[in-house]
Amino acid sequence: MKKATFKKHLLEFKQASGTSRGVLHTKETYFLEITEGEKKGIGECALFRGLSFEDIPEYEEMLQWLCDNINENKKLLRKELLHFPSIWFGYEQAMLNLKHGEDLYFPSDFSEGYSSIKINGLIWMGDATFLQQQIEEKLDQGFDCLKLKIGVDWKAEKEIIKQLRAKFPKDELELRVDANGGFSVEEAKTVLQVLADLEIHSIEQPIKAGQISEMAELCKNSPTPIALDEELIGVLNFEDKKELLEKINPQFIILKPSLVGGFSGTDEWISFAESKKIGWWITSALESNIGLNAIAQYTFTKNAKIPQGLGTGGLFTNNILSRLVLHGDELMMR
Numbered sequence: 001m002k003k004a005t006f007k008k009h010l011l012e013f014k015q016a017s018g019t020s021r022g023v024l025h026t027k028e029t030y031f032l033e034i035t036e037g038e039k040k041g042i043g044e045c046a047l048f049r050g051l052s053f054e055d056i057p058e059y060e061e062m063l064q065w066l067c068d069n070i071n072e073n074k075k076l077l078r079k080e081l082l083h084f085p086s087i088w089f090g091y092e093q094a095m096l097n098l099k100h101g102e103d104l105y106f107p108s109d110f111s112e113g114y115s116s117i118k119i120n121g122l123i124w125m126g127d128a129t130f131l132q133q134q135i136e137e138k139l140d141q142g143f144d145c146l147k148l149k150i151g152v153d154w155k156a157e158k159e160i161i162k163q164l165r166a167k168f169p170k171d172e173l174e175l176r177v178d179a180n181g182g183f184s185v186e187e188a189k190t191v192l193q194v195l196a197d198l199e200i201h202s203i204e205q206p207i208k209a210g211q212i213s214e215m216a217e218l219c220k221n222s223p224t225p226i227a228l229d230e231e232l233i234g235v236l237n238f239e240d241k242k243e244l245l246e247k248i249n250p251q252f253i254i255l256k257p258s259l260v261g262g263f264s265g266t267d268e269w270i271s272f273a274e275s276k277k278i279g280w281w282i283t284s285a286l287e288s289n290i291g292l293n294a295i296a297q298y299t300f301t302k303n304a305k306i307p308q309g310l311g312t313g314g315l316f317t318n319n320i321l322s323r324l325v326l327h328g329d330e331l332m333m334r
Contacts, residue, residue, distance in 0.1 A: 041098025151182020283309025
């Protein structure tokens, strides 16, 4: 017989981190522990306040429901947890860890420390000085792919990107930007052309999610590749996922397992995307090192060919100890 418990953990940022949705100082998360005899498995239910559509008062009640019903069959649990993707994801992690032990979820050359995952460097919003400081740090560390948060002060942000591109051509530095829905449709059209002139790899979520026809038009006509991110949140049914990609037909999708239904939900999105020749990459959603470790081990099994978004482990003052380490822009397990 399995037993399960959960506990809340408040992650604290080393430095306030800005996006077009606001500035983050803390990040709430939950750890789910499942035991069976002497064996133990741990997973992270990484609720994202203000972004997860499961951000409702009953969240902890649903976590307790899972603990009370932990011995029910997997199919029933997934059905009941369909609208709580981060709880389902925590369950998937904990069950895999229960099976493999130690800090393992997907045993591989990566988890054994023989292989690595190339990642992008993440640049948070802020004033010009703060942006420049972050960029210089990432370049000094050896990153050749940076992702910049934009959409708060586009005029200043544009100038920084121009300076960066003037210094580092496209074949030396890949630049991605993430607007988190910060532009209107009309603003986005202008921004997309500027980004194309600067040879930007892609822009994530240029306009707010839920504007399906407008996003489809942007993707069809944009000179800069568009990646859907927030657009995928809350799209849970198999057919709905397929329909969304068929309607919008983006160039890329961004997959955050905590927000899209865990490993199984991510697998569905990848399957649909690849059938339509839509590119993808996987990113963390500000999990602790427990969730990040599980996501990284999973990501390695997908044989991704481009830099992934898994560089968030060093953001917190009170993170969980982990074997994850960064060597330049390569994420590894020691």
